[in-house]
Amino acid sequence: MKTQVLVIGGGVGGLTVALKLARCGIDVCVIEMLKGNAAMYKGELLQPKSIQILQDLNLKKQVEAAGHKINEIQVIEKREKNTVYETIGCSSMNYNILNSPFDYALMIPHEKLKALLLEEAKKHASFTYIQPSRFKAFRNEKAVVDLEEKEVEIEADVFVAAEGRKSKTREAMNIKVKEHKYDHHFLTVSFPRPEDLKEGKMISTPHTFLGLFPLPNNMVRTVYLIPQGAYKGMKEKGISVFYEAYSELYPELADYVKHIKSWREIQLMIPVHFNADQYVKDNVVIMGDAAHSVHPMAGEGMNLAIQDGDVLGELLCWIIREHADLSCLKWYEKVRKPRVHHVLHLSHMSALAYSSPFRYFPNVRKKAIRQMTLDEKLHTKQMLNASGLGFWKESIFDRMVQIGLFPIRSNPSLSYNGYMFTEETDYPWEEGGRAR
Numbered sequence: 001m002k003t004q005v006l007v008i009g010g011g012v013g014g015l016t017v018a019l020k021l022a023r024c025g026i027d028v029c030v031i032e033m034l035k036g037n038a039a040m041y042k043g044e045l046l047q048p049k050s051i052q053i054l055q056d057l058n059l060k061k062q063v064e065a066a067g068h069k070i071n072e073i074q075v076i077e078k079r080e081k082n083t084v085y086e087t088i089g090c091s092s093m094n095y096n097i098l099n100s101p102f103d104y105a106l107m108i109p110h111e112k113l114k115a116l117l118l119e120e121a122k123k124h125a126s127f128t129y130i131q132p133s134r135f136k137a138f139r140n141e142k143a144v145v146d147l148e149e150k151e152v153e154i155e156a157d158v159f160v161a162a163e164g165r166k167s168k169t170r171e172a173m174n175i176k177v178k179e180h181k182y183d184h185h186f187l188t189v190s191f192p193r194p195e196d197l198k199e200g201k202m203i204s205t206p207h208t209f210l211g212l213f214p215l216p217n218n219m220v221r222t223v224y225l226i227p228q229g230a231y232k233g234m235k236e237k238g239i240s241v242f243y244e245a246y247s248e249l250y251p252e253l254a255d256y257v258k259h260i261k262s263w264r265e266i267q268l269m270i271p272v273h274f275n276a277d278q279y280v281k282d283n284v285v286i287m288g289d290a291a292h293s294v295h296p297m298a299g300e301g302m303n304l305a306i307q308d309g310d311v312l313g314e315l316l317c318w319i320i321r322e323h324a325d326l327s328c329l330k331w332y333e334k335v336r337k338p339r340v341h342h343v344l345h346l347s348h349m350s351a352l353a354y355s356s357p358f359r360y361f362p363n364v365r366k367k368a369i370r371q372m373t374l375d376e377k378l379h380t381k382q383m384l385n386a387s388g389l390g391f392w393k394e395s396i397f398d399r400m401v402q403i404g405l406f407p408i409r410s411n412p413s414l415s416y417n418g419y420m421f422t423e424e425t426d427y428p429w430e431e432g433g434r435a436r
């Protein structure tokens, strides 16, 4: 079997790059090892840059119809007093502060997003999707895959590895990653929500954290922080422990949480942080979770995969159209690696606020978040950096404002000039940007 580009893994990242290539008329084949939909929960929060990319792929209307718009995420700090949790601080991180048409995020069921990408890709004659088919190894510069209980070799000009965190291709390329693990894990599950729970909420106490992110159809995705190793003990105590944990932090959920009948419905999520030192070797490229993994606190993993797919897809279209040398694949790493590095750092810092020893200083966390949302410049930088639309580094002065050593600025200069990503910076391999 032969194709121009073989994409290993039909997750959001693999499907984004494949759709970009199919739109350019390039022969692209995606192999996906699962028989049907993934049973595991995965990312559902689309950041503004990903929405922009989906608009470019003609999918914005469908994605918005299947999603729930998020304008703000309320950050609520609570403290226990006489066995009841009282609110001691509340701030709002608001996407609307962004001076962009993409000044909102979107919650969409992960499998629905994949279905929309796949449906769109299938409209193109040069797109092939093979499921189930599992990549096993490289042999004589061909991919060896299991297909209908037979071993088949697939020849390709370029191999894109988008198989997620446990990438076999990354191992075959001998690219090393140094995994950072955290002292906490998460429980995650979705269930029906109160109708008035329309925006995101992050509720923190000195010991835990509950994230609530509304989905369409009156559902809510929830994430609850537990100490590493606590999962087994909680399960043994029965499902009532889960009900109590949620209800004491957000009493409005007391009845809703009972839709979850057993621990089997609840997924344990173990956060890991790594960034491969190399994304490209000869004609093999890694992307998405295969190249980097991010702590889920900032809701970025799926977005990084989509954004990798966008840049890599655009570059491959240009390389193939222009008959450029495959050494140009380095452009993908050049554009994406520093951006991924910044997002990983942002997520890691948010995660540390909930890790020891910092979680024992909740007042510092409360103050830092409050200062950040009150100071327009800091707030803008935070939302811009999380959005993926640009990058504006925080200065030492900003940090001083954040910890309260310097006052909140009135009327700060907010020119985004040079801080927003543009076609020229997203696709810099050809003068004028986009290679079309």
Ligand SMILES: Cc1cc2nc3c(=O)[nH]c(=O)nc-3n(C[C@H](O)[C@H](O)[C@H](O)COP(=O)(O)OP(=O)(O)OC[C@H]3O[C@@H](n4cnc5c(N)ncnc54)[C@H](O)[C@@H]3O)c2cc1C
Pocket: 008, 009, 010, 011, 012, 013, 014, 031, 032, 033, 034, 038, 040, 041, 042, 043, 044, 045, 133, 134, 135, 136, 162, 163, 164, 165, 168, 188, 267, 269, 287, 288, 289, 290, 296, 298, 299, 300, 301, 302, 303, 304, 305
């Ligand atoms: C519980 C949970 C919550 C999350 N929440 C968020 C969030 O709110 N926001 C966010 O942005 N991100 C979130 N993430 C992260 C996000 O889901 C991932 O970063 C994203 O799915 C990565 O996309 P990907 O395409 O790189 O990899 P994946 O989604 O992992 O897709 C890889 C695909 O490759 C297939 N595959 C693997 N090996 C092979 C093989 N050998 N042959 C063929 N196919 C193979 C797999 O079956 C899979 O379909 C979350 C993750 C989890 C687990």
